Amino acid sequence: MYSEKVMDHFRNPRNVGEIENADGIGEVGNPRCGDIMKMYLKIENGVIVDAKFKTFGCGSAIASSSMATEMIKGKTIEEAMQVTNKAVAEALDGLPPIKMHCSVLAEQAIKAALLDYSKKNNIQIKGLENFNPDEDVHEH
Amino acid sequence: MYSEKVMDHFRNPRNVGEIENADGIGEVGNPRCGDIMKMYLKIENGVIVDAKFKTFGCGSAIASSSMATEMIKGKTIEEAMQVTNKAVAEALDGLPPIKMHCSVLAEQAIKAALLDYSKKNNIQIKGLENFNPDEDVHEH
Amino acid sequence: MNRYIYMDNSATTQVKQEVLDEMLPYFNINYGNPSSIYTLGSKSKNAIEIARERVAKAIGANTNEIFFTAGGSESDNWALKGIAYANRKKGNHIITSKIEHHAILHTCQYLEKEGFKVTYLDVDKYGTVDLEQLKNSITDDTILISIMFANNEIGTIQPIKEIGRIAKEKGIYFHTDAVQAIGHVKIDVDDLNIDLLSMSAHKFYGPKGVGALYIRKGVKIDSLIAGGAQERNRRAGTENVPGIVGMGKAIELAYENLEESNAKLIKLRDRMISKIFDRIDYVRLNGHPTNRLPGNVNVCFEFIEGESLLLSLDMEGIAASSGSACTSGSLEPSHVLLAIGLPHEIAHGSLRLSLGDFNTEEEVDYVVDKLVEIVSRLRAMSPLYEKIKEVK
């Protein structure tokens, strides 16, 4: 069902945990739907120097979180904003169609954390103008 | 499907053939239905001294003919009139339900031959008053 | 019994050793439920998908157009009822033929009780459906044409390509019961414009109790068996994994060796037919003389009845079948033999010898020898034959 990459990130998820005094924290998902992703970012000079996550969810939700944190670490905020759900899924060598929403969740978790950062620091991040972290990614 | 007795009489049918100048000949059945039985009797002093048959039909039709001829040989006409289809079937250790009509045919073949004999000799046989050899034994 | 000669390969076939070998691990080693996500489940799932590819390849379909079932009868019932109920709004008329298998005919009768109209096409003396009648039968209400690919009794192969073309022109779904054809005839569902096709593994050296229905993408059809999400939500039930694996292997083998096997069968078949005609009189060949299944021999021996022929053959260790009534409990002979115009009394004397990959020339000759003896023995007992002799 899952690619080796997914299983690798599920087996050994990178960057699990919390960042104390994180600069941005984002939480997306809904326990009713079986997945919540919470992302912590440490940002210095517009660069994501650290990222950690906690996830309640299925194998691909955990793998997507892990991969997403890996992908944004070391990136500028602008670069991180370019990390789409498709990019996450591709980096995992693909996800089953019914699991694509997990990668969407990962993208949204990054954005939610960045939104939090932008609010705390009173800055504008391009692309987050209309972003709503509470919007549901599932079709019920 | 068939008892050993049926198979024995099918494998080695007794009394196959014709009797030249038979005293009574009866033919019953219908080729449309897949069975015709023709029975030849030699009758001396009211006793069936010989019986032969020819049958077009399935295994149990042939076995029933064979058994029926065996059962009436040496019997008086009155005794032969007592040979019912049930008796033929029982003597064969039973027939499958859908094959019971074969034993009926055998009983009717005997009666048809006796009727022929009674007509030729202008005598009355008790039990044949209402017998019609062309009556169909099959439910269509 | 010293030897056993099996010449009833249209009734069923033995599972080939290579097929059984592929099946075996799925009974008690890789026994996982294909719907389960763990390793043991994925193994079963993968095995099914390999089988699906093999089946799809054999008929030129896509894998997502193959749905496994429990056999030919289920496939036929599903095709007919599924199409009928799902397309009721479009129309309520179905066209089929008089010589279909009972899985089609009885399902049509059921649908008639449910308010559908069914036209049963006639066939000619060779058992070929009447294309003109087909065209004339089509109405605005026609939603389905179901014509078998090859007849199970007399072996006649139908003009499937022409039927497919007619159906396509009129925008009517075309189903074919290919249970007897698969493994013997090259079939390309696109080339032939087939929308639905039924098959059954045990007719081509696969196991009994497994089959498939090909459903062209986009065809509107209801499920016959609802429940779990198996077979992409269209046919519920824990998959018969070993059976499906066996079907996949069997169909692959059949099409790998198609030409070779057909050439051999046709040679055996024609040898048998000509020997029978050389040595036995009052015999007729049923079905199309050339356009017939490679292994199918169907003849009527006049003046004798089919069941006693079969029993006599069985006593000699020969397995064959008959379209005679007596075996089925009704006293009517086969509807197929009647549809090609045989009188009842002759239809009762039919014999089908269906040759398969394991039969040999020597067996054919042996069976003919035995047939000569048996037919003459039974005719000697037959009051009908006696009459013919008198006439001579």
Place this chain on the structure above:
Amino acid sequence: MNRYIYMDNSATTQVKQEVLDEMLPYFNINYGNPSSIYTLGSKSKNAIEIARERVAKAIGANTNEIFFTAGGSESDNWALKGIAYANRKKGNHIITSKIEHHAILHTCQYLEKEGFKVTYLDVDKYGTVDLEQLKNSITDDTILISIMFANNEIGTIQPIKEIGRIAKEKGIYFHTDAVQAIGHVKIDVDDLNIDLLSMSAHKFYGPKGVGALYIRKGVKIDSLIAGGAQERNRRAGTENVPGIVGMGKAIELAYENLEESNAKLIKLRDRMISKIFDRIDYVRLNGHPTNRLPGNVNVCFEFIEGESLLLSLDMEGIAASSGSACTSGSLEPSHVLLAIGLPHEIAHGSLRLSLGDFNTEEEVDYVVDKLVEIVSRLRAMSPLYEKIKEVK
């Protein structure tokens, strides 16, 4: 992977060696079609009749009340659609429960589209149907009550005898989906007033793709699969002879060893449940505490999701299942867990371990050890667990 521990016996079981041994000759030695009259055919026929006797004996039925099918889903579909269509004139109302298998629920939904009315009974927190609601739901139009014998997810056994009594009093047919119960629970169809009963061989160490429907003599039912005269004209299709033989052997074995096997399973089950509760917090038992299938363990671990639990178990070589959404493509958790009143977020963390004849105490202990590790690892990753700890 060094060892593989299979604890998903409610999903499917392996075919026992004794069962497979009985099946094997029917693939390529006694491969005759049971409808054929020659020797090879009779052997298959006889084998089927022996299997039928074994199945009949297991549930106290007559042999002529057992009809072989391709599995539990077909049996369920047949029972429901067959009764519904055959008794339309009597009424159009069916009563079932909210926790039935999808083979029942989706068939009921189909029948609703066809104009039938269906009442879905509630269950209590243990998953037992509400008998009062059942009685109150019955109308003059009610033709069928279909309630499963034991639930496949949470193992709860229903008050079948009471339901049978109610149905009988009212003169309504009573069908039970006994797919999970057969081989584990003593069943006597007369004692329990059951009119129709579904079973599936692969749930009791028989092969996949074969099952049966018990139909009490006199019950009016349409065929689901029409065609040949097999199964006394009620279920067409060349019989899956090896499968049927396997089912017969498997059910015989199951009832020969019932008490022994149940005693063992209950011991393992209760050991597992109590160890889980001893060593893991925030855990709930689903299903009835005592009136449940001998091998069924179903628990929810809060704050974690079922699929990641299953994958983690699979990494340790342990096969189990979950009522979680993620596996099925819908994001809803199991309808059964919702029906017993679990909130969505908790239902997502469910785990079913279904023990079977091949499991050992040592395996149970090993699995619990692994569960402790896995649950704590996943909870450490879970933002929901973190919140709970904050609250503490």
